[in-house]
Amino acid sequence: MQNKVREKLSGGANLVGMMHFTGSPMMIEVMASAGMDFANIDMEHSPIGIELAAHLIRTADAAGITPFVRVPSVDPGMIKQVLNLGASGVIVPHATKQDCLDAVAAVRYAPEGVRGSCPAIRAATYTQPDWAKWTRHANATISVIPLLEEKAEIDAADEILSIDGVDIVFLGPFDYSVAMGIPGANFDHPVMAGALDRLVKAATSRGKCVMTSVGARIDTNYARQIFARGVRLISYSADALVFLEACRQIVATRA
Numbered sequence: 663m664q665n666k667v668r669e670k671l672s673g674g675a676n677l678v679g680m681m682h683f684t685g686s687p688m689m690i691e692v693m694a695s696a697g698m699d700f701a702n703i704d705m706e707h708s709p710i711g712i713e714l715a716a717h718l719i720r721t722a723d724a725a726g727i728t729p730f731v732r733v734p735s736v737d738p739g740m741i742k743q744v745l746n747l748g749a750s751g752v753i754v755p756h757a758t759k760q761d762c763l764d765a766v767a768a769v770r771y772a773p774e775g776v777r778g779s780c781p782a783i784r785a786a787t788y789t790q791p792d793w794a795k796w797t798r799h800a801n802a803t804i805s806v807i808p809l810l811e812e813k814a815e816i817d818a819a820d821e822i823l824s825i826d827g828v829d830i831v832f833l834g835p836f837d838y839s840v841a842m843g844i845p846g847a848n849f850d851h852p853v854m855a856g857a858l859d860r861l862v863k864a865a866t867s868r869g870k871c872v873m874t875s876v877g878a879r880i881d882t883n884y885a886r887q888i889f890a891r892g893v894r895l896i897s898y899s900a901d902a903l904v905f906l907e908a909c910r911q912i913v914a915t916r917a
Contacts, residue, residue: 678895683708719784731752736768759825775801812841848879
């Protein structure tokens with residue numbers, strides 16, 4: 663399995679994707695057809711379970727869009743399952759430094775980690791003549807993406823960015839704005855903007871990248887402003903919210 667997101671980032675591109683809540687393979691195909699780079703398949707807040715995740719990952723691969731999975735927590739068993747299905751990485755919600763260390767260990771095969779070995783998995787195309795070579799490839803390409811949502815972790819982000827195996831960090835604007843008592847999860851607010859700018863500076867100094875979201879503000883000009891701050895990946899809201907906004911605009915034509 664390839665991690666096309668890493669390849670595109672190394673080439674200097676800015677990337678865009680979306681949180682996938684609807685559990686619809688067709689929606690994944692539509693995202694890919696539009697030219698999106700990645701789909702963040704949500705298993706934290708949505709009803710998507712492991713069997714449906716398998717179909718969504720297959721769909722993403724067939725359509726040419728990189729599948730990441732937001733797992734509910736750092737559960738090595740769950741992480742192993744989604745990686746065995748072919749996910750290119752995991753997003754870790756409410757990530758602490760210890761969560762990140764544990765997640766990196768969970769995604770890597772021995773001797774670098776604790777991921778259990780089994781050749782009969784989709785990620786390894788169900789057979790690998792050189793298992794040692796395959797494990798080295800997997801260890802080098804799987805992404806661990808901490809979702810930083812608490813003030814303490816964002817303030818101490820450099821400790822997380824120092825971890826080998828963490829190349830992308832995701833600032834979660836909604837939870838962070840709630841933690842800070844700021845309505846709207848909007849990077850126009852100076853506290854929100856300051857947190858994002860500090861995270862981008864810390865990541866860039868280590869040759870790493872920041873992902874964030876437009877939240878509920880579904881506005882392409884706003885997204886461009888976020889990219890202008892040095893963010894490299896935008897998870898553009900969630901598929902259900904984008905569809906909701908489109909439906910609201912359609913309904914408004916009755917007036």
